Amino acid sequence: xxxxxxxxxxxxxxxxxxxxxxxxxxxxxxxxxxxxxxxxxxxxxxxxxxxxxxxxxxxxxxxxxxxxxxxxxxxxxxxxxxxxxxxxxxxxxxxxxxxxxxxxxxxxxxxxxxxxxxxxxxxxxxxxxxxxxxxxxxxxxxxxxxxxxxxxxxxxxxxxxxxxxxxxxxxxxxxxxxxxxxxxxxxxxxxxxxxxxxxxxxxxxxxxxxxxxxxxxxxxxxxxxxxxxxxxxxxxxxxxxxxxxxxxxxxxxxxxxxxxxxxxxxxxxxxxxxxxxxxxxxxxxxxxxxxxxxxxxxxxxxxxxxxxxxxxxxxxxxxxxxxxxxxxxxxxxxxxxxxxxxxxxxxxxxxxxxxxxxxxxxxxxxxxxxxxxxxxxxxxxxxxxxxxxxxxxxxxxxxxxxxxxxxxxxxxxxxxxxxxxxxxxxxxxxxxxxxxxxxxxxxxxxxxxxxxxxxxxxxxxxxxxxxxxxxxxxxxxxxxxxxxxxxxxxxxxxxxxxxxxxxxxxxxxxxxxxxxxxxxxxxxxxxxxxxxxxxxxxxxxxxxxxxxxxxxxxxxxxxxxxxxxxxxxxxxxxxxxxxxxxxxxxxxxxxxxxxxxxxxxxxxxxxxxxxxxxxxxxxxxxxxxxxxxxxxxxxxxxxxxxxxxxxxxxxxxxxxxxxxxxxxxxxxxxxxxxxxx
Numbered sequence: 319x320x321x322x323x324x325x326x327x328x329x330x331x332x333x334x335x336x337x338x339x340x341x342x343x344x345x346x347x348x349x350x351x352x353x354x355x356x357x358x359x360x361x362x363x364x365x366x367x368x369x370x371x372x373x374x375x376x377x378x379x380x381x382x383x384x385x386x387x388x389x390x391x392x393x394x395x396x397x398x399x400x401x402x403x404x405x406x407x408x409x410x411x412x413x414x415x416x417x418x419x420x421x422x423x424x425x426x427x428x429x430x431x432x433x434x435x436x437x438x439x440x441x442x443x444x445x446x447x448x449x450x451x452x453x454x455x456x457x458x459x460x461x462x463x464x465x466x467x468x469x470x471x472x473x474x475x476x477x478x479x480x481x482x483x484x485x486x487x488x489x490x491x492x493x494x495x496x497x498x499x500x501x502x503x504x505x506x507x508x509x510x511x512x513x514x515x516x517x518x519x520x521x522x523x524x525x526x527x528x529x530x531x532x533x534x535x536x537x538x539x540x541x542x543x544x545x546x547x548x549x550x551x552x553x554x555x556x557x558x559x560x561x562x563x564x565x566x567x568x569x570x571x572x573x574x575x576x577x578x579x580x581x582x583x584x585x586x587x588x589x590x591x592x593x594x595x596x597x598x599x600x601x602x603x604x605x606x607x608x609x610x611x612x613x614x615x616x617x618x619x620x621x622x623x624x625x626x627x628x629x630x631x632x633x634x635x636x637x638x639x640x641x642x643x644x645x646x647x648x649x650x651x652x653x654x655x656x657x658x659x660x661x662x663x664x665x666x667x668x669x670x671x672x673x674x675x676x677x678x679x680x681x682x683x684x685x686x687x688x689x690x691x692x693x694x695x696x697x698x699x700x701x702x703x704x705x706x707x708x709x710x711x712x713x714x715x716x717x718x719x720x721x722x723x724x725x726x727x728x729x730x731x732x733x734x735x736x737x738x739x740x741x742x743x744x745x746x747x748x749x750x751x752x753x754x755x756x757x758x759x760x761x762x763x764x765x766x767x768x769x770x771x772x773x774x775x776x777x778x779x780x781x782x783x784x785x786x787x788x789x790x791x792x793x794x795x796x797x798x799x800x801x802x803x804x805x806x807x808x809x810x811x812x813x814x815x816x817x818x819x820x821x822x823x824x825x826x827x828x829x830x831x832x833x834x835x836x837x838x839x840x841x842x843x844x845x846x847x848x849x850x851x852x853x854x855x856x857x858x859x860x861x862x863x864x865x866x867x868x869x870x871x872x873x874x875x876x877x878x879x880x881x882x883x884x885x886x887x888x889x890x891x892x893x894x895x896x897x898x899x900x901x902x903x904x905x906x907x908x909x910x911x912x913x914x915x916x917x918x919x920x921x922x923x924x925x926x927x928x929x930x931x932x933x934x935x936x937x938x939x940x941x942x943x944x945x946x947x948x949x950x951x952x953x954x955x956x957x958x959x960x961x962x963x964x965x966x967x968x969x970x971x972x973x974x975x976x977x978x979x980x981x982x983x984x985x986x987x988x989x990x991x992x993x994x995x
Contacts, residue, residue: 320376320542324391327541328398331371335403342366366538372506375513375539379549380817381829384514385423388412388485389430391512395483396452407509408479411437412456413502415488418791420456423487427454437473454485462501475501482506486513513539516546516817553834555820557843559931561664562852563656570626573853576656577630577800578645579665579673580851584608584798585691586677587849588779590841592694601832602823603845607771607795609818610782613803623802624729624737625744627782631727632704632755635696635720637688646684649674676844695779697723707759708738712766718780727780728767771795794821797845801852819848 330338343366378384392410399405412434414420420436427434437455463472482505502511518536549555563576587606591598612623634642648654652666665673677687692698702721706729709715714734718727731737742758771778772793796819824830831846832838 320378320387320544321390321394323542324374325394325398327374328394332398332401332403335368335371339366339368339371370538372510373513373535373539374511374541375515375518375536377518377540377543377545378514378516379544379546379555380516381555381821382516382544382549383829384487384516385426386430388423388487388514389427389432392432392454392485395510395512405481405483405510407451407483408481410452410454410483410485411478411505412454412485412487413462414456414458416460417458419487420458422792423456459498459501462498464501464504475504478505480504480506481508483509484511486511488515518545553830554822554824555829555831556822557831557847557931558816558820558850559847560850560852561656562850563854570629572655573626574630574633575645575654576851576853577627578634578642579649579654579656580798580800580849581608581634581691581695582646582649582674582677582687583849583851584779585687585695586674587797587845588694589680589690590676590844594839594841597839597842598845601825601838601842601846602827603842604772604794604823606797606845607778607793608780608798608800609796610780610800611802612782612784622737622740624731624782624784625741626802627800628704628706628729628741628756631718631780635692635698635701635704636755637701642688643684646687650678650684676841692720695726696720697726697777703755703757705757705759706738706741707761708734709764709767710760710762711764712768715766715768717761717764717767718782724777725764725767726777727782728771728778730768730781730783732784791818792821793818794823796821797848799848799850801850803854816848816850819850822846 346366376384376387378387412420412423414423424434424436433450433453435453435455437457457473461472462475464475484502484506486502505511518540561576561579563573584606591603591606610627612627637643645654649665652663652668654663654665656664658664667678682690689699692700698720702723705719705721707717707719707725709717709728714730714732716729716731716734716738717725718729719725729737738758741756745756745758767776767778768781770776771781772795799819822829822831825832825835828835832842833846
């Protein structure tokens with residue numbers, strides 16, 4: 319459909335664009351008059367001009383084939399750009415968000431046999447004469463400038479001229495920087511601009527004056543809308559499950575427990591993949607990959623996000639005092655201490671769509687699961703130190719291995735040396751080093767593990783990095799994501815990040831889920847699901863906001879109408895007015911009588927986990943009862959009741975007289991819900 323729409327638009331433009339604009343204007347005036355008020359009509363801003371016809375956009379969900387659409391649109395444009403309205407372009411450009419994505423486009427266009435070249439500052443002058451006029455010159459937007467100084471890699475946009483055919487990947491980038499939008503408009507002021515993005519809607523949803531301007535611009539230029547709502551409803555891409563712990567107040571113990579759940583979820587997918595390999599190949603399922611992303615790498619004021627992940631891996635491999643095995647037992651028994659907002663442990667056996675179902679039903683004990691994870695994920699047969707190995711031949715890469723085993727993971731960051739220096743400083747103290755279970759080494763022989771991560775013979779199971787993966791990296795393998803401090807202010811980057819994991823080849827390369835085609839065994843949908851675990855992140859809130867804007871229902875609820883019954887007899891009663899007897903309420907002393915049978919106060923301190931799933935059926939909430947954790951004597955007598963009493967008074971800002979002798983207090987059982995010290 320987008321191909322047909324683009325062909326129709328080009329055909330009308332190059333055959334008779336004057337008549338085309340007249341027909342569009344007539345239709346728009348009629349539509350606006352029928353559907354808006356006079357004030358809205360005056361401020362609509364949706365009437366096309368001739369320049370608007372030379373600005374087109376495709377709103378396409380991540381994973382829906384934007385890259386191939388660029389190739390097809392290029393070939394279509396070359397075919398239709400002829401006749402008396404033919405445009406003789408100065409250049410054909412493809413502008414990308416970063417250099418990595420530029421290399422990726424070059425690689426894909428070569429596969430499609432489209433003439434292309436990576437453009438640099440040296441391609442001007444006599445050398446440019448040797449390039450075919452239909453060659454696509456790929457340049458990332460960071461290299462464009464209008465204030466060129468010196469002989470660096472930046473390129474002054476004046477050298478390109480103003481009559482260019484420009485394809486823009488991730489077109490939403492213009493909404494976050496006026497300069498970038500200015501560059502693109504200048505390059506196509508007498509040319510043609512075609513933009514592609516998954517997040518046009520989020521980019522213009524700010525409500526600001528600039529947002530309204532972009533809203534009108536893209537409202538006129540979007541030729542085809544196949545955003546995530548339509549993409550998912552048509553059965554494309556993976557389903558998703560999100561568990562999000564956004565409160566920073568929780569201890570490292572709680573955060574590590576959620577990371578452990580993330581690892582168990584990943585191992586479950588890996589086990590299903592290995593046990594059902596023949597069927598996974600029929601549905602073109604790639605081997606699962608666990609990606610962990612942080613917002614920071616080398617913060618000086620607090621432990622960096624990447625280092626937090628490394629500390630967890632070291633803790634898992636050490637398994638001191640059977641920490642891993644004991645926590646797996648608690649998780650399987652529904653005593654994880656991780657609750658949804660309604661107060662139900664999300665790993666309760668009675669929880670709707672039971673978590674880790676296939677792992678529970680495998681019959682493996684927690685000890686066997688731990689041993690298998692060491693073998694299948696970490697390529698080791700027993701607990702061992704975690705080695706961080708600097709790959710000298712791959713800038714920014716740090717390999718991970720256990721003892722002398724094979725590399726099981728890779729950290730891909732910009733400042734690898736600085737990060738290793740920080741780890742080394744923390745490990746100088748022998749006691750700290752023993753606790754962290756970390757070692758540092760270097761490798762002068764191996765080459766990039768990251769570039770080889772999509773190959774069939776890659777041993778890498780875990781990829782760790784910062785937000786550099788949001789754009790410019792594609793993989794069919796991503797099945798589990800751990801996020802730290804992601805989603806607090808990223809805006810449209812949230813959806814870019816989500817798009818890293820929802821890509822799916824599908825049976826016969828249909829790109830569709832098995833549940834949307836001919837069905838499959840119960841195992842394949844588990845591998846067609848992206849699991850996202852957020853820690854100290856607002857990812858859930860941002861993602862729900864995005865889905866609602868897309869028109870996707872995010873709350874599984876059933877509305878039951880309740881008829882209101884009016885108590886007519888009560889209406890006959892006179893209105894009762896309290897009589898305060900001219901006494902000031904704040905000076906009134908309330909006397910509270912103690913009651914022996916009064917229920918004890920319950921304090922719920924379990925961490926709350928936001929849960930969001932793209933279920934295709936309605937959930938039914940099962941009845942669940944929390945386990946009681948009690949503080950009994952003699953520990954209760956260790957509490958400073960006088961201090962507690964006065965803190966309560968201070969907290970409530972009230973003067974209360976209690977008719978009871980605190981010194982002669984009877985022994986009671988005080989109940990509290992807590993998983994923290």
